[in-house]
Amino acid sequence: MRFILIFIILIVQVYADKDSYNRGEMLFFANACSSCHGPSAEGSSSYPRLANKKRVFLKKKLLDFRAGKASSVSQQMMAQFAKKLSDKDIDDLTFFLSTHKKVDVGDVDDDILGGFGS
Template sequence: MVKIIFFLIPMFLYGGSDLYKIGKNLYFSKGCNGCHGISATGTNLYPALAYRRKPFLISKLKDYRAKKGSTQQSQLMISFAMALSDKEIDALSTFLSEYQENKSNYKPDVGARGDGGS
């Protein structure tokens, strides 16, 4: 029993970092950075995603995957999200909500940037 506990503890402690790395790889391989920026800080047309709450990100991605989008920007997200599995959505939302890259260069989303739809 003790051996099992010692085996499981590292999985719980470091499992999240693996999910973070998977999400980071997905962010770039799926082309998210093309619209939302290399640092996920958004652009004039597309919102910042770094540091957003994980449940919000999951909800949005699942809505897009279900072909729900009310704005032009959100309509663009549908084709990207349709190819995502639940595990990929979990990994992407973990990466974005726990964003750790270049914190010193991060500029919060201020002013009119996108409509929050993508």
């Protein structure tokens, strides 16, 4: 009986994580995070990579930005975006980013990429 219960809890957890990941991904694009940090959260010269960084670190950063802790122009810019996020948004975004799965262009159907995949 106990095993069945543990099994059910595990299944529910997997679905909850999947929801969190998908919602985080949606928020990442809907809030324009992708326009600075890159579509794969890979970052570029002036914008830090976010993909696969530790969740506690990302969470602390976003909470600080949201609280208005910003000591440079680029941090103030970031704070403007963090202000719009709820606690759940930050939870889901950081879950998505810390467990980010890289989309390999080679795995994507050629038709979707209009022939650029090959």
